[in-house]
Amino acid sequence: AQSVTQLDSQVPVFEEAPVELRCNYSSSVSVYLFWYVQYPNQGLQLLLKYLSGSTLVKGINGFEAEFNKSQTxxxxxxxxxxxxxxxxYFCAVISPYSSASKIIFGSGTRLSIRP
Amino acid sequence: EAGVAQSPRYKIIEKRQSVAFWCNPISGHATLYWYQQILGQGPKLLIQFQNNGVVDDSQLPKDRFSAERLKGVDSTLKIQPAKLEDSAVYLCASSSQTGATEAFFGQGTRLTVV
Structure with missing residues (x-):
């Protein structure tokens, strides 16, 4: 079974500052990894995904994520x-090799930007 | 391409009443998911369909929740009777196949049970 841990429930940052939202996963098999964003009163929108290949993945709105297998x-x-x-922001994982694979989400990180 | 459609957007009911939500996935998508998102938490999978068959309903409270996907297209999720703790956003998502590289989400139905 897979699981996802998002270490920070809230991250406040100032506008134009850099930000990092942390995500760790657990799985005994290879997985696909995702980051989704949810704006107020909206559904989830895919930011980026890691399937295989280059460990640095670029997404929409200037976001990027790095897959680190050794540190999961x-x-x-x-x-x-x-x-x-x-x-x-929600980190999510799925195992593509199971006939009943499902997307497992983390608990989310609320990003608040201060002017 | 039209996205995943859900209705209603908002619903307020009293406890012990029943309620139903509707979802129309992206055309041609074989896999359909229903998630429950309680305030402050990540989405939790309730049920997953592959065409009109159930793939996973292990976290669906079957004493009060039911779902169907007739003809492998639209789906309805029903709660009967509702409890206060059912207050949440119910998200429907679809993907082209199980284990696909992306699931597309609807805007959700916000249920408040009073």
């Missing part, structure tokens, strides 16, 4: 945040 981590980063990045 998939941290999300942005070099300079904007007020519009205020949202909840």
């Amino acid at each position: 981590s998939f941290h999300l980063r942005k070099p300079s945040v904007h007020i519009s990045d205020t949202a909840e």
Whole structure:
């Protein structure tokens, strides 16, 4: 079975500052990893995904994430945040090799941007 | 391409009443998911369909929750009777197949049980 841990429930940062949202996963098999963003009163939107290949993945809105197999981590980063990045961010994992694979989400990190 | 459609967007009911949510996935998507997202938590999978068959319903409270996906397209999720702790956002998602590289989410239905 897979699991996801997001270490920070809230991350406050100043506008134009860099940010890192941490995510660790647990799995006995190879997995795909995702970051989703949820704006207030909206559904989840995919930011980026890691399937295989290059460990540095670039997504929408200037976000990127790095897959680290030895540390079982998939941290999300942005070099300079904007007020519009205020949202909840969810890390998720899925094993593509199971006939009943399902997407498992972390508990989320609320990113708040201060002007 | 049209996205995942859900209705209603908001619903307020009294405890012990029943309620139903509707989801129309992206055309051609074989896999459909229902997630429950309680305030301050990540989405939790309730049930997963592959076409019109159930793949996983291990976390569905079957004494009060039921779901169906007739003809492998639209799906409905029902709660009967509702409890206060059922207050949450119910998210529907679809993907082209099980284990696919991306699931697409609807905007969700916010249920408040009073």
